[in-house]
Amino acid sequence: MKRLLAAAFGLGLLASPVLASGAIIAMVDISDQNMVVAIDGKGVYKWPVSTARPGKRTPTGVYRPQFLSANHRSSLYNGAPMPWSIFFNGNYAIHGTNQVSRLGTPASAGCVRLHPEHARVLFRMVREAGMGNTHVVIRR
Numbered sequence: 001m002k003r004l005l006a007a008a009f010g011l012g013l014l015a016s017p018v019l020a021s022g023a024i025i026a027m028v029d030i031s032d033q034n035m036v037v038a039i040d041g042k043g044v045y046k047w048p049v050s051t052a053r054p055g056k057r058t059p060t061g062v063y064r065p066q067f068l069s070a071n072h073r074s075s076l077y078n079g080a081p082m083p084w085s086i087f088f089n090g091n092y093a094i095h096g097t098n099q100v101s102r103l104g105t106p107a108s109a110g111c112v113r114l115h116p117e118h119a120r121v122l123f124r125m126v127r128e129a130g131m132g133n134t135h136v137v138i139r140r
Contacts, residue, residue, distance in 0.1 A: 005121060007137060009027070010082075015056060015133045019023050020083060021040065021086075022039065022040065022129050022133060023039070023040060023129070023133050023134070023135075024037065024038070024039055024125055024126060024129050024133065024134040024135070025037070025038045025041075025134075025135045025136075025137060026086075026094065026122060026134070026135070026136050026137070027062070027137040027138075027139075028058075028094075028112050028136070028137065028138040028139070029139060029140075030051050030052075030058060030106075030138065030139065030140045031140050033048060033049055033050065033051065033103075033104050033105060033106065034046060034047065034048060034049060034104075035047050035048075035049045035094075035112065035114065037122060037125070039125075044059050045118070045121070045122075047114055047115065048103040048104035048128065049103060049104075049112050049113060049114055049117075050097065050099070050102050050103050050104070050105060050106060050107040050108050050112075050113040051108055051110075051111075051112055051113075051138075052106055052108055052109065052110045053105065053107050053108060053109070055104045056108065056109050056110050056121070057102050058092070058108070058111070059089050059092055059110070059112055059138065060138045060139055060140060061089075061137075061138060062135055062136070063088040063089050063135070063136040063137075063138075064088070064131060064132065064134065064135060064136070065086050065087065065088050065126055065131040065136065066087045066089070066131070067083065067087050067131075068083075068086055068123060068126065068131070069082075069085040069087070069093075069114060070083070070084060070123065070125060071077070071083060071093065071139065072085040072093070074092060076109075078120075081096075081098060081101055081114070081136075082095040082096070082111070083096040083116055083119060083121035084096045084114075084116065084120045084122070084123035086122065086123060086126055086136070088133060088136040089139075091110075092110055092111055092112075092115060093111050093112070094111070094112040094119065094122065094136065095113065095114065095119055096114055096115065096116030096117075096118075096119035096120065097113035097114065097115070097116070097119075098116075100115050100116075104113060112138070
């Protein structure tokens with residue numbers, strides 16, 4: 001958690017006077033297959049994730065959520081369930097998965113998978129704080 005929070009400080013996200021009170025940062029570390037969620041610069045959750053499996057790619061960078069979809073189904077992968085989706089870069093989203101046994105290992109086609117309960121918590125946090133008050137940070 002400390003490493004990801006330090007990375008957010010390094011990007012200027014946590015020290016930024018632009019962030020409003022209640023700002024959310026969801027920081028994904030691809031190498032550790034973890035997500036840290038910070039509110040106002042304080043880490044409040046650390047969850048295992050699954051990012052892209054070999055041959056696929058999860059985009060790195062700093063993003064803002066583009067749209068939310070509570071009961072999304074994939075239009076690219078045979079209607080696969082993507083509950084509590086937070087889309088941040090085109091077809092890439094943070095979302096719940098029914099493959100919870102694979103969390104902590106690269107397993108997705110590029111999205112960031114979470115336990116459905118964790119995805120629900122994050123979805124509600126983003127909806128309450130606002131997409132403009134949320135950053136998604138993905139790094140290796």
